[in-house]
Amino acid sequence: MSTAFLKEQCAYVPEIVGDIPATSSVVCGGMGGSALHARVLQGQLPHIQMHTDYGVPENASPDALYIATSYSGETEETLSFFNEAQERGYRTAVIAAGGSLLAKAKAKNIPYIEVPSGREPRDAFLVLVKALLALLGEQERMAAWSAYPDLEEETLEEAKLLATSLEAGIPLIYSSQRNEPAAYLAKITLNETAKVPAFSNTFPELNHNEIQGLDPLGKTAELSEPLVVVLYKDASDHERIQVRMDALEEVLRKRNVKVISIAFPEGTYEYKVLWSLMLVRTAAHLLADTYGVMADATPLIADFKKLL
Numbered sequence: 474m475s476t477a478f479l480k481e482q483c484a485y486v487p488e489i490v491g492d493i494p495a496t497s498s499v500v501c502g503g504m505g506g507s508a509l510h511a512r513v514l515q516g517q518l519p520h521i522q523m524h525t526d527y528g529v530p531e532n533a534s535p536d537a538l539y540i541a542t543s544y545s546g547e548t549e550e551t552l553s554f555f556n557e558a559q560e561r562g563y564r565t566a567v568i569a570a571g572g573s574l575l576a577k578a579k580a581k582n583i584p585y586i587e588v589p590s591g592r593e594p595r596d597a598f599l600v601l602v603k604a605l606l607a608l609l610g611e612q613e614r615m616a617a618w619s620a621y622p623d624l625e626e627e628t629l630e631e632a633k634l635l636a637t638s639l640e641a642g643i644p645l646i647y648s649s650q651r652n653e654p655a656a657y658l659a660k661i662t663l664n665e666t667a668k669v670p671a672f673s674n675t676f677p678e679l680n681h682n683e684i685q686g687l688d689p690l691g692k693t694a695e696l697s698e699p700l701v702v703v704l705y706k707d708a709s710d711h712e713r714i715q716v717r718m719d720a721l722e723e724v725l726r727k728r729n730v731k732v733i734s735i736a737f738p739e740g741t742y743e744y745k746v747l748w749s750l751m752l753v754r755t756a757a758h759l760l761a762d763t764y765g766v767m768a769d770a771t772p773l774i775a776d777f778k779k780l781l
Contacts, residue, residue, distance in 0.1 A: 490585050490587070507544045526550060543569050569588070621744055636756040643670050651710065709737075737749070
């Protein structure tokens with residue numbers, strides 16, 4: 474696992490080819506790791522709408538800017554999004570490292586950013602964040618996302634402890650709504666890198682349904698044994714969310730459900746997301762070593778795509 478992972482992406486400067494029109498609304502089409510940047514930036518830029526499906530949204534506005542992101546440039550759903558936006562005459566832009574999507578943008582003189590290739594999409598997270606911010610003219614935010622090149626080293630020891638705690642477990646990552654992007658990013662990192670089932674959800678909604686499924690009652694007790702509840706605790710969350718997290722931790726521990734409490738550091742939104750990313754990414758790589766699986770490869774996804 475390269476220790477230059479974050480440093481390289483913090484140093485990256487996106488280059489826009491073409492002119493980006495001013496807009497008050499943006500629809501970002503992408504899937505998997507190529508949709509994470511939009512998901513995370515929605516917390517800062519509410520005019521961003523995510524689309525993780527074929528075509529364009531049913532409520533698609535002709536006045537929006539449609540940004541198609543596919544790291545590989547071959548994502549089927551994103552190509553469908555791009556093609557339909559083009560057919561409707563919508564303003565479009567592209568973020569890709571290569572493939573058919575980038576080729577289409579170049580052939581049609583559509584504005585694009587060609588990001589560096591050679592990574593898994595989930596590992597190009599910060600590059601894609603900065604590319605999207607560049608298209609939106611958000612230079613100050615782009616600088617803010619580039620300000621933490623040393624987080625890999627900062628989170629190393631805690632990541633080792635997290636990996637040990639998660640071994641042989643199924644992580645359930647719970648956060649506040651404001652930290653949902655960080656929790657979701659952790660979930661997909663564990664799915665793809667460590668090759669384990671992992672899930673995420675948010676307070677307070679999960680208190681009204683999901684937590685009852687964790688109660689080891691009767692013959693369901695065996696189902697709860699491998700579960701590891703990971704609580705993303707943030708002192709800046711709503712005070713009632715903090716109370717709910719503490720209460721859930723207490724009732725679960727009384728029922729012998731394993732709970733890991735992770736205290737988010739103080740700092741900016743950007744810092745917290747990247748801190749969580751590096752913590753879980755390192756832990757996921759350590760778990761991959763423990764389980765004897767290749768961290769970067771996603772063979773089941775590859776086999777699935779062959780059948781499409």
